Amino acid sequence: MxxxxxxxxxxxxxxxxxxxxxxxxxxxxxxxxxxxxxxxxxxxxxxxxxxxxxxxxxxxxxxxxxxxxxxxxxxxxxxxxxxxxxxxxxxxxxxxxxxxxxxxxxxxxxxxxxxxxxxxxxxxxxxxxxxxxxxxxxxxxxxxxxxxxxxxxxxxxxxxxxxxxxxxxxxxxxxxxxxxxxxxxxxxxxxxxxxxxxxxxxxxxxxxxxxxxxxxxxIRDHIEDQARSVLLRCVEPQRLAAQLLQSGEVTGVRFTRDPNALVVETASADAFFQRVTALGFSDGIEITEVQPLDDDLQSVFQYLVG
Amino acid sequence: MNLSGARPRGPDVLAAATLEWSLYWRRRVRLATVLAAAPVLVAFLIALLKNLDLPGFDPILVRGVDALTLLFRWIYFLGLVFFVPLALGIGLVSREVEGKTLPLLLVRPLSRGSLLLGKFLGASAISGALLCGSYAVSSLVLLGADGFDGVGELLPNLPAYVFSLCLGSLAYCALFALLGLVARYAVVIGFAIFLVDSFIAFLPGLIRNLSVRYHLVSVAPDAALPGIFQALSVPSGVEAFFSLSIGTLLLLAVAMTLFANRNYV
CATH class of the missing domain: 3.40.50.300 (P-loop containing nucleotide triphosphate hydrolases)
Structure with missing residues (x-):
């Protein structure tokens, strides 16, 4: 009870x-x-x-x-x-x-x-x-x-x-x-x-x-279907962006004022993070930071309420 | 209307009274203590002036017992018996609301009625202790300045004086406990009540029965100002005691019922 x-x-x-x-x-x-x-x-x-x-x-x-x-x-x-x-x-x-x-x-x-x-x-x-x-x-x-x-x-x-x-x-x-x-x-x-x-x-x-x-x-599984924004910091953001855009997981990329950073939109977070890990090791791109920008609860709610 | 939440239980009331009492003496700012200390300072000042033996000094103040009678009439009976309970009673709940400590009390296994009644009794006890303590110290100072010559004159009136201070504490604390619950600018309204309470005591008819002071005069007739309050056809001491007691209980019952049914957000 x-x-x-x-x-x-x-x-x-x-x-x-x-x-x-x-x-x-x-x-x-x-x-x-x-x-x-x-x-x-x-x-x-x-x-x-x-x-x-x-x-x-x-x-x-x-x-x-x-x-x-x-x-x-x-x-x-x-x-x-x-x-x-x-x-x-x-x-x-x-x-x-x-x-x-x-x-x-x-x-x-x-x-x-x-x-x-x-x-x-x-x-x-x-x-x-x-x-x-x-x-x-x-x-x-x-x-x-x-x-x-x-x-x-x-x-x-x-x-x-x-x-x-x-x-x-x-x-x-x-x-x-x-x-x-x-x-x-x-x-x-x-x-x-x-x-x-x-x-x-x-x-x-x-x-x-x-x-x-x-x-x-x-509940999180439900959110995985929604687009998420991730900040990546690396030495060559243009090269990384090109690599990521070839994959199906990334739906958009934008560059920030920081010359060593870019923000990536993904609809498939799990697959995206796996790819970033692989890229970071295999292509020598030197990704120094991966920071989900909308991993807080407020963003989760925004996803849930559409 | 939730009446079960208003119902008090003895041990719970005692626990809430202990809380109020303990918190008061540990508080940094104690307005009621400052108020009660004021006549003691006046007493010290009079005693000092007497010892200085200044030329042209009012002869009525030569005898300590006379000074004490005036002090009681003008400061304790006309002022402090009202303002000390005002300082204590008005914040019984609002102080907890403003300090955001009320949730800590509302989630205890005691009814809201027990909580309010206990806090009221605690505040009344503090008020009574402050007023009587202050009067005792003032008496010691003023009578002591005369080598305690006037003690014999004071003693016959002393029980009525102390009783009126305690009864006044209870009645006014109940009034201000209710006022603090229902009014937003309770202190301002409290000051207005001070004037109204004194004024309606002189009105003819039944309305003056609503005045606490009108009844208190009967409890301590010697404390009433000669020629002013004594001109009133006041009830007997027993009648006044029962009227004030019933009035106090009614005010408390209303306050407890309101408190038990209110949402605190």
Missing amino acids: ATIQVQSVSHWYGEVIGLSNASFDVEPGVTGLLGPNGAGKSTLMRILTGQMRQSRGGVRILGESVWGNPDLFRRIGYCPELDSMYTELTGRQFLRLMLRLCGVRGMEADRKASDVLARVGLDPDLRKPIGAYSKGMRQRAKLAQALMLEAEVLLLDEPLNGMDPVGRKDTVDLIASLGQQGHTVLISSHILHEVEQMTAKIVLLHHGRVLAQGNVHE
Whole structure:
């Protein structure tokens, strides 16, 4: 049975639509909620966490309705997107107060606070107030309050924002392990490759609609049929362009202001990349850089919406 | 209308009150503390002037207990019992919204009613503690300047004074908790309420029952300004206590129901 059920959910902000008839299920494990800014991810997260009630449709988590059901939040952990916390408190004080609101007090609250701070890579005995933390440390503290109750369901809204590479890797590993342990983790992001490191299961949102859902590789296969732009940097771009245009994979070439670069349009990315690799070795063209220009999620969405 | 989300539970209310209390004392900017400290400074100034024994100094201020009575009437009763709860109550929810910390509270296993009621009780406790603490320090300073000669005169009025400060804290905090939820320019409206609340106390008929100050006068009649508030046909202390209590509960019930049913985006 799905842990999170979103059934025909729509939400309007006045006359502006935030979510339009969104339906999907989330099962145990990690699922990525992907979409560019303004896609409706945060609206959905707010509805899932009972901060606001959807205009239409139904949301159930662990079989229960979310709105006006505070007891359900013993089983849900939420990491909000906004970088706002009680900056006067230390990490431990913050967690103790949050635990107190969850009915955990005294020594048990102290133990849980220390454990979860250590788990996200923060020193439990750090006396610095949160206001003096780096953005990455604040993200970790925010993640800690989501994990403190060891909830079955974790809703993480852009938890990797502002983290340094080491923190990002640690957090990715932590989230992936939580999924493997059987937690249901719904993680929102606008960066595809971040989510790919944790899961292959995604829900794509765009303009408030569920554009695609399922395995990320299947969705990418769909994109492979569309034209893609790739920047190539080499010593002799004219010679490379001539070689590439002889192949069927390349549909267009344009030169840039950089005398050592060209942009290639291809309709068959896999075959194109294989050919570039072969050319780079066999013809001595010395390709120094291959950079897909539209590999970000925004481009993926543009392909999907035509 | 979701009434179950407004229903409070004792331990949750206590946890939310603890949160409000703890956060207040750790906050860098504490307007309410500054307000409460003002009469203490005035008391120190009076004590200093008395010791300097300046020529032409108003003789009414010669006795510390008289100075204290004036301080209570003009600063605590007329001003601070209103403005300290204003500084605390109006931001119970809006401060969390502006600081973007509300989501951290709304996703806890406690009803929104418990959260708001707890925060209200925390704010009222802070207000009461600040007002009573400030009054205690002012008393020590002014009476101490006279070698505590006037203590005997102060003691009979002290329970009513402290009670009026605490009851005023509760009633005004409830009023401003609701105002902070429904009004955009709540501080400006709060100042307008200060004038209206004092003015309608003098109006004939039932309307003056809407004034918190009208009831507070009955709780601490000696604190009322002689010849002004005392001219009112005020209710008895017991009537005033029940009226203020019922009014406070009604304001809180409305605030909790609104808070429980509002979308926070």
